[in-house]
Amino acid sequence: MKNKSPNQIRPFFSIALYSLIALFRNRATVFFGFAFPLIFISVFGLLGSNGTSITIGVPDGRGSGPIYQALSRIEAVSIKKGSEKDLKEQLSQGRLAGVLVIDKNNSPSLFISQANPQQAAAVISMTSGVVDKLNLKLANVTNPVIKLDIEEVSGRKFSFIDFFLPGMIGFALLTTSITSTSFGLIFLKKTLVLKRIFATPTKGLTILLGQGASRMVMVLLQTLVIVLVGVFVFKFTLVHGLFTLTQVLILSVIGLLSFLGFGLFVAGIANDENTAAPVANLFVLPQFLVAGTFFPIDALPSWIQPVVSLLPLSFFNTAIRKITVEGLSIDHLVPQFIGLAVWAVIAYILASRTFRWE
Amino acid sequence: MKGTRTIIQVENLTKNYEDLVAVDNISFEVREGEVFGLLGPNGAGKTTTLEIIETLRKPTSGKVIVDGLDIEHDSWKVKSSIGVQLQDSGFYPDLTLVELLKMFAGLYQVEIGDPIEILKKFSLEEKNKSYWQKLSGGQRQRFSLATTLIHNPKIIFLDEPTTGLDPQARVNLWEEIRKIHAEGRTIILTTHYMQEAEELCDRVAIMDQGKIIEIGTPHDLIEELLATGFKRKREVKKATLEDVFLQLTGKHLREE
Numbered sequence: 317m318k319n320k321s322p323n324q325i326r327p328f329f330s331i332a333l334y335s336l337i338a339l340f341r342n343r344a345t346v347f348f349g350f351a352f353p354l355i356f357i358s359v360f361g362l363l364g365s366n367g368t369s370i371t372i373g374v375p376d377g378r379g380s381g382p383i384y385q386a387l388s389r390i391e392a393v394s395i396k397k398g399s400e401k402d403l404k405e406q407l408s409q410g411r412l413a414g415v416l417v418i419d420k421n422n423s424p425s426l427f428i429s430q431a432n433p434q435q436a437a438a439v440i441s442m443t444s445g446v447v448d449k450l451n452l453k454l455a456n457v458t459n460p461v462i463k464l465d466i467e468e469v470s471g472r473k474f475s476f477i478d479f480f481l482p483g484m485i486g487f488a489l490l491t492t493s494i495t496s497t498s499f500g501l502i503f504l505k506k507t508l509v510l511k512r513i514f515a516t517p518t519k520g521l522t523i524l525l526g527q528g529a530s531r532m533v534m535v536l537l538q539t540l541v542i543v544l545v546g547v548f549v550f551k552f553t554l555v556h557g558l559f560t561l562t563q564v565l566i567l568s569v570i571g572l573l574s575f576l577g578f579g580l581f582v583a584g585i586a587n588d589e590n591t592a593a594p595v596a597n598l599f600v601l602p603q604f605l606v607a608g609t610f611f612p613i614d615a616l617p618s619w620i621q622p623v624v625s626l627l628p629l630s631f632f633n634t635a636i637r638k639i640t641v642e643g644l645s646i647d648h649l650v651p652q653f654i655g656l657a658v659w660a661v662i663a664y665i666l667a668s669r670t671f672r673w674e
Numbered sequence: 675m676k677g678t679r680t681i682i683q684v685e686n687l688t689k690n691y692e693d694l695v696a697v698d699n700i701s702f703e704v705r706e707g708e709v710f711g712l713l714g715p716n717g718a719g720k721t722t723t724l725e726i727i728e729t730l731r732k733p734t735s736g737k738v739i740v741d742g743l744d745i746e747h748d749s750w751k752v753k754s755s756i757g758v759q760l761q762d763s764g765f766y767p768d769l770t771l772v773e774l775l776k777m778f779a780g781l782y783q784v785e786i787g788d789p790i791e792i793l794k795k796f797s798l799e800e801k802n803k804s805y806w807q808k809l810s811g812g813q814r815q816r817f818s819l820a821t822t823l824i825h826n827p828k829i830i831f832l833d834e835p836t837t838g839l840d841p842q843a844r845v846n847l848w849e850e851i852r853k854i855h856a857e858g859r860t861i862i863l864t865t866h867y868m869q870e871a872e873e874l875c876d877r878v879a880i881m882d883q884g885k886i887i888e889i890g891t892p893h894d895l896i897e898e899l900l901a902t903g904f905k906r907k908r909e910v911k912k913a914t915l916e917d918v919f920l921q922l923t924g925k926h927l928r929e930e
Binding site: 319320321322323326327329330331333334335337338341342504507508509511512513514515516517518 | 728730747748749750751753754758760762763764765766767768769773774776777778779780781782783821
C-alpha cells in the first residue's frame with residue numbers, strides 16, 4: 317500500500333487535549349460560555365421569582381377577621397401594610413392590586429384602581445370568592461347547589477427559571493459552536509499554527525476532529541455548570557433528576573454537532589478576525605433574540621412564527637424544554653432532531669465548499 | 675562525515691501560481707551530512723522550493739526524492755522523517771513551552787522523556803512555564819528549532835532561521851545549527867544574508883526569479899568571480915561593523 321497515513325489516534329488526542337487547555341485560557345470563550353449565561357440567569361432568575369403574585373394593601377391595625385385570614389392564606393397573595401392614605405396612593409400608581417379596608421363591623425370594602433386593570437380584576441374575583449364562601453358558611457349552607465370541582469393536572473411547580481435556563485444552555489452552545497470555533501480556526505490559520513501542524517504527519521481531518529472534541533468537552537462542562545448552578549442557587553427543576561440531566565447533556569452534544577458546521581462555514585467565508593465577528597454575529601444574534609431564549613416563540617407575531625420555529629436554535633430550545641419542562645426523554649424529540657440534522661447537512665455542505673486551510 | 679550519497683534529489687521542479695512562475699524547472703541535489711544553502715533575494719522562489727520538498731505544497735511538475743522517498747507518493751513517510759522550521763510558523767499562544775513540546779511529541783508520535791531536558795539544550799529551561807506568545811524573537815526561533823528536532827529527524831529544513839534577530843541572537847542560533855549539524859544531520863536552509871551562508875553552508879545554490887543560476891561551495895564561487903577579474907570597490911578590512919558591535923556588546927544572549 318502506497319502513502320498510507322500513520323495512525324491518527326495519538327495526534328487526535330494531542331490536538332483535542334491541548335486545544336481544550338488553550339480554550340480554557342481564552343478569556344472570551346470562558347466569558348461567553350460560562351460567565352455570560354450565569355450573569356443572565358442571575359438577573360432574570362431574581363426578576364422572575366414573584367411574577368404572578370398579587371399584592372393587597374391592608375391598613376395598619378385592620379389585619380384581623382375571617383376575610384383577612386382567608387385571603388392571607390392564599391399563596392399567590394401577599395399583604396402589604398401601611399397607613400390607609402399611603403396604600404391608596406400606591407394603589408393609584410398601580411403598585412398595589414387593591415386595598416382592603418375592613419371596618420369594625422367586619423364589613424369589608426375593596427378599593428381598586430384602573431391603573432392596573434388585570435390585577436384589579438384578579439383581586440376582585442379573589443376577594444369576592446372569599447366573601448361568598450364566608451356568606452355560605454354563615455348561612456349554614458354546607459351543600460351548595462352548584463359546586464365547582466377543581467382538579468390539578470400538572471403535579472410540578474414551575475417558575476420563570478425553568479423556562480429561562482434551558483435557553484441559556486442553548487445560547488452558550490451556540491456561541492461555543494459558532495463564534496469560538498470560527499474565531500479559533502481563523503486565528504490558527506492566520507498565525508500559521510495550522511501550517512506548522514501540517515508539516516507533521518497529521519491529517520486535516522484529525523485537526524478538525526480534535527478541535528471538535530475539545531468543543532464537545534467544553535459544551536458538556538458549560539451545560540453541567542449552568543444546570544448545577546441553576547439547581548442549587550435558583551431552584552431550577554430537574555424533573556427526573558439525574559435522568560433529565562443526562563438527557564440534557566446528550567442533547568447538548570447533538571446540538572453541538574449540528575451547530576459546529578456553521579462554525580466551520582463562518583471560518584470558511586471570513587478571511588480574518590475582523591470579518592469573522594460580524595459574520596458570526598449574523599448567525600448568533602438574531603437566533604439569540606428570537607428563537608425562544610428570552611420568551612416563547614408563541615409570543616412573537618403570528619406571521620413570523622413559522623419562520624422562526626425553523627431556525628436551528630429554535631429546534632434546540634424546543635427540544636431542551638421538552639426534556640426539562642415536559643420531562644420527555646430524547647426519543648420523543650424526533651421532529652427536532654430531523655430539524656437539527658437538516659441544518660447540519662446544509663452547514664457541513666456549505667462549510668466543505670468554502671473552508672480553506674490557507 | 676560528509677558522504678557523497680545524495681539524500682535529496684530535485685529534478686525539473688516547476689511550480690506555477692496562475693500566471694506566475696514561482697519555481698522554474700530547477701534541478702539540484704543535496705548530499706548526506708552537508709549544510710546546503712538556498713540563497714536569493716525575496717521572491718526568488720526559495721520558500722516555495724522548500725515547502726514543496728517538505729510536502730506542504732504540490733509541485734506543478736517535476737520530481738523530488740527525499741531519502742529514497744518520492745514526496746508525492748510517500749508524503750506521510752517524508753513528513754515523519756524530516757524536521758521542518760517554517761519561515762513564520764506559529765504555535766498556540768496560550769500554551770506553555772512544555773505543553774507545546776508534549777503536543778508535538780503527540781503529533782509526531784514519539785516519546786520525549788523530560789521536556790525540560792529538551793528546553794535545556796536550547797537554553798530555554800527557565801521559560802518552561804512561559805506561554806509562547808511571551809517569548810522574544812530569538813527564543814521563538816530556538817523553541818521552533820526544538821520542535822523541529824523533537825522526532826530526531828536526519829534531514830532538517832530551516833527557512834530563513836535568523837531573519838529579524840539581533841546580532842547576538844543570530845550568532846547564538848548559528849551555534850545551535852552547527853551543533854545540530856555536528857550530530858550528523860543534513861541541513862537545508864534558506865537565507866538572504868550572505869555572511870550567514872558563508873559561515874554555515876558547505877554548498878549553496880543561488881536562486882533568482884524561480885531559477886537556480888549557480889551552485890557550488892562558497893569558496894569556489896568566490897574564486898570563480900575573482901578569476902573574472904572582479905575587484906571590490908573598497909579594500910576589505912579585517913573586521914566588519916558587526917564584529918565591532920559584537921565586540922562592544924558581547925556575544926551573550928539578550929532576553930527581551
